[in-house]
Amino acid sequence: MGDFVAGISVVCFAASYAVALAFEASRLLFRSGVRGAAMLGFATAGLFAHTLFLLWRAINEPVVPLSSEFDWYLLAAWLLAAGSLWLTVANPKTPVGLFFLPIVLLLIGRAEMSSRTPFPQNPATQAWGMIHGSFNLAASVAVAIGAVAGLMWLIQAGRLSRKATPLRGFRMPSLEKLAILTSRCALVAATTGAAGFLSGIVLNAVNQQQGLLETVPWNDPVVLRMGLLVAWLLVAAVVSRVLARRPEGTRVTASLSLVSLVVLAASMVWGLVGPTRHGKSPEVVKADAAAGDTP
Amino acid sequence: MTLALLGATHHSVPLALRERLAFTTEQAIDAIGRFRDIFPGREIVLLSTCNRVEIYTAGEQDAPPPTADEMVRFLADCRGLNAGDLAGHLDCQVDQAVVRHLFGVASGLDSMVLGEPQILSQVKQAWAMARERDSAGPLTTEMFQSALRTAKRVASETAIGRERLSIPSVAVADFARGVFERFDDKRVLLLGAGKMAAETLLYLRDGGARHVVLLNRSRARADELAEKLGGVAVDWSRLDEELALADLVVSTTGASEPVVDAARYATIEPARGGRPLVVLDLAVPRDFDPAINSRPGVWLYSIEDLAAACEANRRKRQREIPAALAIVEEETSRFMAELHHRHTGPVIEQLRAGWNETGEAELERLFRKLPELDSAARLEIRKAFDRYAAKLLHRPLTSLRHESHSGPPHGLLDALKRLFHLED
Numbered sequence: 001m002g003d004f005v006a007g008i009s010v011v012c013f014a015a016s017y018a019v020a021l022a023f024e025a026s027r028l029l030f031r032s033g034v035r036g037a038a039m040l041g042f043a044t045a046g047l048f049a050h051t052l053f054l055l056w057r058a059i060n061e062p063v064v065p066l067s068s069e070f071d072w073y074l075l076a077a078w079l080l081a082a083g084s085l086w087l088t089v090a091n092p093k094t095p096v097g098l099f100f101l102p103i104v105l106l107l108i109g110r111a112e113m114s115s116r117t118p119f120p121q122n123p124a125t126q127a128w129g130m131i132h133g134s135f136n137l138a139a140s141v142a143v144a145i146g147a148v149a150g151l152m153w154l155i156q157a158g159r160l161s162r163k164a165t166p167l168r169g170f171r172m173p174s175l176e177k178l179a180i181l182t183s184r185c186a187l188v189a190a191t192t193g194a195a196g197f198l199s200g201i202v203l204n205a206v207n208q209q210q211g212l213l214e215t216v217p218w219n220d221p222v223v224l225r226m227g228l229l230v231a232w233l234l235v236a237a238v239v240s241r242v243l244a245r246r247p248e249g250t251r252v253t254a255s256l257s258l259v260s261l262v263v264l265a266a267s268m269v270w271g272l273v274g275p276t277r278h279g280k281s282p283e284v285v286k287a288d289a290a291a292g293d294t295p
Numbered sequence: 296m297t298l299a300l301l302g303a304t305h306h307s308v309p310l311a312l313r314e315r316l317a318f319t320t321e322q323a324i325d326a327i328g329r330f331r332d333i334f335p336g337r338e339i340v341l342l343s344t345c346n347r348v349e350i351y352t353a354g355e356q357d358a359p360p361p362t363a364d365e366m367v368r369f370l371a372d373c374r375g376l377n378a379g380d381l382a383g384h385l386d387c388q389v390d391q392a393v394v395r396h397l398f399g400v401a402s403g404l405d406s407m408v409l410g411e412p413q414i415l416s417q418v419k420q421a422w423a424m425a426r427e428r429d430s431a432g433p434l435t436t437e438m439f440q441s442a443l444r445t446a447k448r449v450a451s452e453t454a455i456g457r458e459r460l461s462i463p464s465v466a467v468a469d470f471a472r473g474v475f476e477r478f479d480d481k482r483v484l485l486l487g488a489g490k491m492a493a494e495t496l497l498y499l500r501d502g503g504a505r506h507v508v509l510l511n512r513s514r515a516r517a518d519e520l521a522e523k524l525g526g527v528a529v530d531w532s533r534l535d536e537e538l539a540l541a542d543l544v545v546s547t548t549g550a551s552e553p554v555v556d557a558a559r560y561a562t563i564e565p566a567r568g569g570r571p572l573v574v575l576d577l578a579v580p581r582d583f584d585p586a587i588n589s590r591p592g593v594w595l596y597s598i599e600d601l602a603a604a605c606e607a608n609r610r611k612r613q614r615e616i617p618a619a620l621a622i623v624e625e626e627t628s629r630f631m632a633e634l635h636h637r638h639t640g641p642v643i644e645q646l647r648a649g650w651n652e653t654g655e656a657e658l659e660r661l662f663r664k665l666p667e668l669d670s671a672a673r674l675e676i677r678k679a680f681d682r683y684a685a686k687l688l689h690r691p692l693t694s695l696r697h698e699s700h701s702g703p704p705h706g707l708l709d710a711l712k713r714l715f716h717l718e719d
Contacts, residue, residue, distance in 0.1 A: 031453075031454065033451070033452060156473060159473070160470060160473050160474065160594055161594075163470075163596060163600040163603070163604065164604070164607070165458070165465070165469045165604045165607055165608055165611075166469060166473070168454060168457075168611070172473070173476070174472060174473060174474060174475055174476040175473065175474045175475075175571065176474065176475050176476040176477075176571075177476040243569075244569070245568050245569040246569045246591075247564070247567075247569045247571070247590065247591035247592030247593075248591040248592070249569055250571075250592075251591065
């Protein structure tokens with residue numbers, strides 16, 4: 001059993017999700033009696049393997065979830081995959097996977113490009129590290145769900161404006177339901193994003209006090225991108241709130257949710273370029289500096 | 296064994312004649328009894344709906360089938376008509392064509408509204424009535440059971456009955472439901488007293504709508520409708536206030552000019568607090584100025600929009616016809632093969648009985664010659680004989696089954712009878 005679980009790789013569950021996505025996409029092309037079961041089967045198999053992979057890492061690696069960038073991205077992907085599966089079972093006529101699984105696959109791809117080295121920790125910083133990582137995770141997942149709901153809202157509104165009947169196999173939830181979800185996600189993303197940023201400042205201060213990690217300066221790329229992301233999420237949430245009682249409010253909120261996802265994606269890509277002191281011990285920073293990789 | 300059908304459907308019989316041919320339940324029961332008296336031994340199922348009257352009969356060879364003329368005379372007598380008046384209108388079919396027709400009918404493929412589901416329950420009722428009157432025998436039972444299975448397959452494997460075709464159902468299910476998740480917390484405003492508004496309200500009520508307000512230029516008519524449809528009647532003068540409060544408007548007034556023009560809506564809009572408004576304008580001429588549709592949060596559907604959506608759904612249903620017909624054809628072939636295979640039953644039984652008799656005689660002789668055999672050894676030898684006989688019979692039986700797919704296997708049956716001296 002142990003060998004089996006140890007043999008599970010990122011490719012295993014990524015491939016399962018990809019096949020599930022292909023089945024979901026085929027809804028638009030032809031009818032099939034077994035497609036739903038096949039799609040659910042592959043998505044469930046992927047989620048099962050994904051869960052075992054994360055559990056195996058938590059048990060056998062000297063880390064806990066969220067303690068490396070790699071684990072953080074995989075956990076975000078896991079949350080979205082689990083949510084997608086649950087929504088698919090609850091709404092079999094809606095192609096939920098078609099919207100969520102591409103994001104899941106992108107997050108898995110981003111995880112593969114991330115460092116698997118755990119952030120240095122000691123008991124004093126571990127709690128703050130978990131809080132910081134959890135809030136950022138919640139914000140990212142909320143942005144993704146909000147963007148999917150916003151995109152679905154725009155598609156549904158487009159269909160209703162064109163006065164067209166629903167496409168077979170492509171039935172969207174009601175505008176009312178999607179509007180509520182989009183607006184709540186905007187609020188959750190802004191609050192958890194802000195909390196994640198603030199807890200990061202606290203974590204930085206504790207690190208400075210403990211001398212455990214290198215102090216992250218304000219102009220560090222990670223601080224800048226997270227700051228910009230949080231600022232954008234706050235603006236989006238405020239605009240959404242202000243326009244809530246206007247007829248065009250929901251459309252604006254739906255559009256902003258898509259922009260939020262683009263900003264989040266840009267922030268994640270930005271994380272790939274440029275050196276940073278974020279999550280690095282002084283020794284690593286010195287080694288980077290010696291190698292000419294100065295933040 | 297023969298199957299026959301006499302049918303008068305909307306394809307070939309004018310409405311006036313269909314009305315005269317239609318049976319009430321009591322008349323149908325009476326007709327079934329008369330048929331059994333005239334054609335003893337024949338099974339009958341009588342299907343009578345507003346679009347078709349069909350008599351399905353079946354029977355074994357010993358119950359000779361009625362001729363087409365006899366069937367027409369029977370139907371005419373039952374309905375007090377002259378058989379000559381029915382000439383050219385009725386459709387007579389036999390055997391495989393009957394099965395194919397019934398399977399298509401049960402699946403909604405022969406209905407006036409393609410894929411409509413009511414016909415299936417009507418077929419079930421007709422069959423149930425025949426069973427209650429003992430006029431459904433093994434053949435019709437098997438045929439109707441297969442018809443229900445075919446209809447179920449068509450419904451689940453194609454989308455022929457999924458798209459809605461009536462304007463009220465499309466308005467509610469495809470459009471209002473696209474905007475609102477639920478109706479129980481929505482305020483529905485009915486303007487005017489059109490029939491279609493009442494039908495639309497039925498769909499909304501099914502969806503949970505509880506708060507219904509009715510407005511009519513005549514307050515007395517509004518009160519009358521409120522009592523009939525349920526809801527609260529208010530004065531026409533409160534139209535603007537009610538429009539500001541409403542979430543969904545169904546409008547069917549007989550006004551010659553728009554009741555709500557863009558300027559009027561602009562004065563109401565601020566009081567709505569940004570809530571979305573769905574307007575189902577079922578009136579001709581329209582009650583709502585089309586320009587209102589461009590306002591954010593307004594989803595306005597005229598009867599023309601809804602009719603176009605219904606037509607699109609109708610086309611979607613039509614695209615499913617080939618797949619549905621393929622299922623009907625497959626099930627018809629399967630049914631006919633089973634039916635033809637039934638012909639072989641008596642011959643196979645005789646063949647088996649003859650071989651068993653010979654086998655038993657040989658076993659008895661063997662056991663007499665070998666009295667030392669114990670019961671276990673005898674049992675083993677008996678089993679070996681049985682297996683040998685079964686294996687020898689397997690190939691001829693498989694050939695008979697294959698042959699049944701293309702009709703009753705008379706040739707093979709005759710050969711078997713002659714080769715093994717079997718009786719007719």
